[in-house]
Amino acid sequence: MATKPFASSADLGVKEQTLEVLADGVYALTAEGDPNLGAIEGEDFLVCFEALATPVAARRWLTRLREHTDKPVRYLVLSHYHAVRVLGASAFDAEIIVSSEQTKGLIAERGQQDWESEFGRMPRLFEEPESIPGLTWPTMTFRDKLTIELGGDRGELVLEFLGRGHTEGDIVAWIPKHEILFAGDLVESQAALYTGDAFHFDWASDTLDRVKALGAQQLIGGRGKIARGRDQVDAAIEQTRDFLLTMQRTVGDVHRAGGTLKEAFEATHTALAPKYGKWPIFEHCLPFDVQRIWDEMDGIERPVIWTAERDRQVWDELQG
């Protein structure tokens, strides 16, 4: 019997990167379902949002950005600890690397294992992996909120922890003046969700409610297209919620009935595939997603650490 190739290991197609200017001094890079990035200009400095998987990959983004501004990077903001978002940090030469306190703790606790796990799952994103100097360590952290004054009439950039979601420590970057939100992996717009390190119940309720309450007019999610206008923004948020609620229902039914993890996976796949099956990384994510929500239903509060070995085990059990 032919088995599916592990995670995204067979996804070798190059994605086209698109830089868009969202407002004066506000930039986003999207890449057909690969991780998105952002940058916000202050009067005499730059704030960058997310760092990709390697310095070589990040440098390609910086080259694009440098066509628009040559200001130095004062802040590099990491939305959460996942390797494909943080390990390219050294390319930015940032004065300050910012994350939530929770994210810094997660890097210390599981950053190394996550690096090895993500490298196995998505090798294509790790362009020249030997260029990574080591784990990325935030140099400024906060618990709930940090405001950066951009200077001149640029207003402020608000970094905020809105509750547990995609991980225990995700933050968003909000520009009130332009009503632009960089939501990290808390919201995906036409891309599948990775929930292997998530808190499904917090995320689908209070956390997404708080994201929605910001009232963004433009939203850049972790992957996928930029949502423009309230209708598209709300659609992206509700797509994210629907994915999570569907998992809660399908896995919950099997779990309560005393079924198996494999049955929960099949039921979830059947329920989600018609709507989300064609979206980036759907098949890759689903086994890890179902395993994590199953663990949550078993009363395991914090996500079990993914290692390259556990990845293969769960994959073989569910997608094999």
Ligand SMILES: [Zn+2]
């Ligand atoms: Zn992530």
